[in-house]
Amino acid sequence: METIALMIILFAGGLIQGATGFGMAMVTTPFLVLILPVKTASIVLLLTAYVNVILLFYPVRKHIRAKVILPVVAGSIIGSSVGIYALTTFDAALLTYILGYCLIAFAVYFAFAVDKIKIKATSGNGLLIGLLSSVLGGMFNISGPPKIAYFYSATTSKEEYMASNQAVNIITMTYSIGLHIVLGNITTEVLKLSGTALVAALLGTCAGYRIFKAIRKKALNIAISAIMSVMGVLLLIQ
Numbered sequence: 001m002e003t004i005a006l007m008i009i010l011f012a013g014g015l016i017q018g019a020t021g022f023g024m025a026m027v028t029t030p031f032l033v034l035i036l037p038v039k040t041a042s043i044v045l046l047l048t049a050y051v052n053v054i055l056l057f058y059p060v061r062k063h064i065r066a067k068v069i070l071p072v073v074a075g076s077i078i079g080s081s082v083g084i085y086a087l088t089t090f091d092a093a094l095l096t097y098i099l100g101y102c103l104i105a106f107a108v109y110f111a112f113a114v115d116k117i118k119i120k121a122t123s124g125n126g127l128l129i130g131l132l133s134s135v136l137g138g139m140f141n142i143s144g145p146p147k148i149a150y151f152y153s154a155t156t157s158k159e160e161y162m163a164s165n166q167a168v169n170i171i172t173m174t175y176s177i178g179l180h181i182v183l184g185n186i187t188t189e190v191l192k193l194s195g196t197a198l199v200a201a202l203l204g205t206c207a208g209y210r211i212f213k214a215i216r217k218k219a220l221n222i223a224i225s226a227i228m229s230v231m232g233v234l235l236l237i238q
Helices: 002-020 024-035 039-063 066-089 090-114 124-141 144-154 158-183 188-214 219-238
Strands: none
Touching: 002 024, 002 039, 002 188, 002 219, 024 039, 039 158, 039 188, 066 090, 066 124, 066 158, 090 144, 090 219, 124 144, 124 158, 124 219, 144 158, 144 219
């Protein structure tokens, strides 16, 4: 039963990730922690998502702009260490509330201010966004909201948006996986669970990417706002 539940959850997460460029962790985390310990769920999700973001990056790799992503990467490397430390030391209930309120705040931005408040692609903005994103990423593998807001505003097409987001994900996830290896968090049990999860997630991602290719950027904005709102509320009331 646990295996079936794991595969259903990760298929849904992969579907959302493929269609919007983010969201796997937001969709799956609230449900994964019902069947797995928080720490185990976080690492299984990290390993599964790592393969998925590589898959999503490859078709749009030619749209990447180094100027946009490099400051975000620099901030992300710093913040990942902080986030992983918080995951291993802070109370799980407190972390859940922090995440819930963060998701709602970014949902409000996408719903009402994304076309009015533009985040420019500067070194300072990129560094700050990278720092904030990777703190959330280290704690929950949910680094998406700040980066999504930044890349959505700073890029000119949905392909450039997808390429920028996934390129940063690949770099920061590689660093996070390395930290978990050093800390001894990646066990045989985690690898077995990750293998099962990966099959379902890849199937969902392939289906979701077909949706991404068919929708316009405005529809992408609506989808992002809706996902963040729903998941933020669910985290606060669970």
